[in-house]
Every structure is written in structure tokens, then in C-alpha cells.
Amino acid sequence: MLKINGSVAVVISDNVLFEGGAGETIRKKLLAECYVHTLLRLPTGIFYALGVKANVIFFDRKSGREEPWTDTHWIYNLRTNLHFTLKENPLSFEDLKDFIKSYNPENRRKRSATERFKPYKYEDLIKRDKVCLDIFWIKDKSLEDSENFLEPDVIAGAIAVFKLQSSNFQGYMKISKRNEGYILYLVIWITQNKDSVKEGEEQPHDAGPPISNILLFGIIFFFNFSCFSPEKLRRKKGGEK
Secondary structure, eight states: OOOTTOEEEEEEETHHHHOOTHHHHHHHHHHHHEEEEEEEEOOSSSSSSTTOOEEEEEEEEOOOOSSOSOSEEEEEEOOTTOOOOSSSSOOOHHHHHHHHHHHOTTOTTSOOOOSSEEEEEHHHHHHSGGGOOOOOOSOOGGGGGGGGSOOHHHHHHHHHHHHHHHSOHHHHHHOOHHHHHHHHHHHHHHHHSHHHHHHTOOOOTTOOOOHHHHHHHHHHHHHHHHHSOHHHHHHHHTTOO
């Protein structure tokens, strides 16, 4: 049992920081009755089990009083955009030096915010949904490309156009190489101008689609037209392989 004014560091998983019910009750109680001064977000790849997301929470036990003991809660993000493995790139003491400096064990009341070290006031934390302490502010570079991903309704629209063009196999017999390219561009154009198409707005003809969309639909149409090209359909109809 931790004594009054005793200090402790506990390793916890991410779900302890955001789960509701009993988890929310414990976080409220901990912030009020203890001085929860620091949370270290550990990187992945440092445990034998794959995908483990863990943290180290630091707090001091305090005697009872009406006001909450935690006034400012500091979070150090040692996870986002940092990649470690047990063999090729293990976590070392050098990787912890910046955290130790930011932690400032000599005087925790004199800390400075950095790109990876941010303070959060008790008043702000207690207002968060379920008093969630699962907080990140650094943009994950691995997710940057996801901003260019096609939305589900766009993909569904493209598939509908494709099915419309390919519903009758005999139609493939009449599709020339020029028409194949036209259909491909048509689907790409629809995905890029879906909002305006719905609203009936006219789009400039020189608005080119991103290369990611061209590649995506290029692969789809290349596969389908290579499998059901007029030549292959003629061979199939004649019993040739």
C-alpha cells in the first residue's frame, strides 16, 4: 500500500486511459486524491507481444482534502512517428534522455512544454468525455496518405458505373481500346467531381485527377479488361484457351 506522499510509476495499457464505467470512476478518483503529474506514452515494438500499446503513469499519493490534488497533468508522447523493434532498433537510454530532461526530476514544478511534452489543466481533463486521458496531438505521418483515400460512397459509385458498363458481356465485344480509356477517365472524373455532379455544376475539362485515383482505377480496369477483353471472349466462345 502506497504511503502518504509516496511516489509510484505504474505501467498501464491504453484502455485504462479511456474506458468508461469503472475506468472513468478510477480516473476521477485518481486525479482528485493523488497528484497525477506525468504520463509517458510508450512506443510500440518494445514488448514481445506485437501491437502492445502501453504507458507509464506517475503520481504521488496525498492526504485527503476538498480540492483535487492534480492541478496540471503532463503527457510525454514517445510513440507517434517513432518506431522500435526488439532486435533491429531496440529502445535505448539515448531515446529516453529527452523525456528525462522534460520530466525534470529535480523540480517537477518547473517544466517547459515541447513538441512531445504538453501540459493539461485539471479543469480541462475533467470536462473530457469519460475523463479520457488518451490524448495525442502530434500528427501521425503514417496516416497522412489516408487523407487522399477515396471515400466509401465514391468507391461505391465507381463500382456502379463499372457494373453498368460490364453488365452485358456482349458489350465487351464492341468496346474498343479507345472506349476502354474513355470509361476509365469517366469513372475517375466522377470520383473527383462527385459533389458538383450531384449539384449539377459544370466542371472545367482540364481538371486532372490525382495519380492515386488513376492508379486505383487503372488497376481495376486493367484487370477486368484483361480478363474479359474482346479477344479472350472470342476465344472463349470458340472453345479456345
